Amino acid sequence: MRPRCLVSIPNVILFLLVSVIMLQIFHVYLMQHQEDIQNERHHRTSSRYRISPEVRNAYRTDSSGYYFIVQDIFGSGKQHAPADLAIVTHTTSNHLQNLLHLSRRWEGLISVSVFTHGQDVEFALHLSQRLYECYKEIEQKVIFHLVFPVSCNITNIPYHQVNCDVEDTIKSSNKNFELGGKLRYPHNVLRNLALKTVEARFILAMDIDMLPSANLFGTFQRNLISSITSSNQTAYILPVFETGENYNIPSTKDELLQDKNIQPFYANVCQKCQYITDYDRWKHLGKSEALDVAYDLQWTHPYEPFYIASKSSLPLYDERFKQYGFNRVSQICEMHVAGYKFSVLNNAFLVHKGYKNKSGFYWDKEKDHLKNRALYKIFKEELKSKYPNSQRHC
Known part of the structure; x- marks a missing residue:
């Protein structure tokens, strides 16, 4: 008498089908896992x-x-x-x-x-x-x-x-x-x-080649942005400093004030371009964890601060200015004529990597500066037509 077959042919076929499907799923998993590994390595050996x-x-x-x-x-x-x-x-x-x-x-x-x-x-x-x-x-x-x-x-x-x-x-x-x-x-x-x-x-x-103070992005969002409208015409000024090319860049105001290698930006090149910031006043402000406006400034030429401002109301830069001279201050001048307020933030700052020195400028700088100075005079006259009701001038 023949022994009975305990496994039917349909069951075998079903088992094989399930096995094939599982193997395919496992294969897809391995492929995806390999791709994830590649992504984790951030495409270090191939170019997307x-x-x-x-x-x-x-x-x-x-x-x-x-x-x-x-x-x-x-x-x-x-x-x-x-x-x-x-x-x-x-x-x-x-x-x-x-x-x-x-x-x-x-x-x-x-x-x-x-x-x-x-x-x-x-x-x-x-x-x-x-x-x-x-x-x-x-x-x-x-x-x-x-x-x-x-x-x-x-x-x-x-x-x-x-x-x-x-x-x-x-x-x-x-x-x-x-x-x-x-x-x-x-x-x-x-x-x-x-x-x-x-x-x-x-x-x-x-x-x-500048670095902002640490956590500026987050503190500006938490402490200021909710109270500012998109049409706001305020430039929130960040005092700018400079340090040696290979020195550490301070991340907090406490670190900055203790760093003996730090000096105001452009101290050796154009002090009048930054002095209105009033660095001494800023350094001696009372300590505060929150980011806020410390004091307002009255703009005068040739002050050219670095700032945070609402994008929607900000005048664009005049693209006629190229090379050295008046390319940034021309926009600051227009902001002033347009009615902007200039307000210094208490804890935020920028640090430029490297000291600015006159010897570091390119050989033809003065020629470009004179050319842009003449253009700046034309630019200021054009602002009178652009803002006919403004009582401000540059």
Whole structure:
């Protein structure tokens, strides 16, 4: 007598089907897990972002028609909800590395316009991409824009794969201002691009080689932003200091006041450009944990403070000012004529990395300064027509 088969054929088939399905599910899980590992390593060995068609086929220019402008070259701005407060800044490729410290100190968005030209384009694009891919805080916070001369041919720029584990061999010899020939650094084109393209209620306009005091983003939100309307015409001033190139940057006011290497910004170059801040008064304010307005100032030329202000009511920078001189103070002048109040914050500040010295400026600075001084006179006359009812002038 044959032994009975305890397992029926239909049951075997069902078992095999279930096994195949489970194996497929496990395979999908492994694939997803591997992808998560790659994401956690932040794509350290492969590159997601190539030079976008918007860069290669740039067609949008600034108001002068001299420069192509390409906003949000990595498309990261689409990932962010509108912010309460964002930094707007600008740079050339040789200062892009400052984004590392800035993104670690600042909790909010950073909108940065990068100016490049000629042989520097390859390096500027590669370094921007490397920073974006290799550092999570930059990917999460920084929106990159690109500005370059219309005469610059970038269609044949080679693509370099990013490997975050290998030191870069591509270097740049570019220096600010010393761009050569007739090319002039367009500060205000860059500032306007960074300002207009970031979705934020308030902006902090600053240089890329500065760091804000720690927790400024959070304290401004908690202590001030709820009481300020979008049409508010107040510039909330941050006193600016400077320290040695390789010195530690203070993060709190207590640290700043105890740091013997700290001095007011532009102390060796243009004291009158910053002295209205009244550094002595600010240093001796009563101690307070909350961020608040300490005192108001009466603006006079050539005071050019760094500030936080409502984006919706802020005058744009005049893009005719290029290279050195009057590019920032022209906007401050217009804010004054438009009726702005200038109020100093009690605990917030900026620190510039490196002492500013006259010997550090480029050789043709005075020529550019004279050219912009003549333009500034024209600019002030134009403000009289733009604000015919204003009793203020520059």
